[in-house]
Amino acid sequence: MCLKGANVQLPANVMRIDLPVKQVRVLARIELGKDWKGAEALQHQVTFKPTGSPATPAPGPKIPTFDLEHLPGVEAFEDAPAILDSESDLNPGMDAIAAKVRAIAEGVRDPAERARVEEVIRKKAMADFAAASPTIGHGTVKNHWARPAVTGTYDKDWLGRSLANLGGIWANTTDEVVYYKGNLDGSGAQLSGDHVYTMTFPKDDLPPKYANYFWSVIAVDTKAHRVLPNPKNRFLLNNQSDLKYNRDGSLTLYFAADKPADAPDGNWLPTPRGQDYRLTFRFYGPKGGVKDGTYFPPPLVKRS
Secondary structure (H helix, E strand, O other), X not given: OEEOOOOOOOOOOOOOOEEOXXXXXXXXXXXXXXXXXXXXXXXXXXXXXXXXXXXXXXXXXXXXXXXXXXXXXXXXXXXXXXXXXXOOOOOOOOHXXXXXXXXXXXXXXXXXXXXXXXXXXXXXXXXXXXXXXXXXXXXXXXXXXXXXXXXXXXXXXXXXXXXXXXXXXXXXOOOOEEEEEEOEOOOOOEOEOOOOEEEXXXXXXXXXXXXXXXXXXEEEEOOOOOEOOOOOOOOEEEOOOOOOOXXXXXXXXXXXXXXXXXXXXXXXXXXXXXXXXXXXXXXXXXXXXXXXXXXXXXOOEEOO
């Protein structure tokens, strides 16, 4: 991993990754497969070592701390210019937005303007932001599954970028993975752990058809977007689950607090009672209808 433009001699048998900025975080994923111990052993073999003697970077600009239920207001603009100056934006087309942010940051130095901006944020901007959430900004909805218009790279779509980062920071690009968000059943009602839901894929339209690598579905709470704790410590269903197919070759997944009597254990994702939740369906290495945007997962059917 080299800073873009760096003149570094590297061995012939390595892949060079040019980094556009001086400071990065690495999020590495290793598929567990059926050999969990082997995957963990491989994880511990991943190491970093420098060439030369790079200096420890200076601390970055101050960033306001907040949680997802208490988003920042006007105070977010206090350090915005320093944050914008710290690194160039990777997304082309953001210069006009950055200029507006700088203008607001300058304006809110005046106490009266600061109070006005805070009121606009709390009374209008937050409501508009929440209203855009079901479609993830400019995304598309079908079968009550929302597919974002942009992930990973955003160009000037600041709304899609903000919603993607709020719901799941560090989203991959659509060449790597496509995400679908679902928090409603087939009738349009909010998903709840108090109910039993099924989701059935026809035999000729199973999830592997649309993923070169693997697929998965997780359930998360609607506030902090964290996986739901459950007695089985089962947090997803995917191609590595012990899935059982129906007699006609179709596949049914079950979402319920307790395993339905007719559900194979490997097809069941526990969803605790008394809690609303949402599902995220992922296709890694998307292909076919997932890649071109024409496919959406089947709707969830409330059984009871």
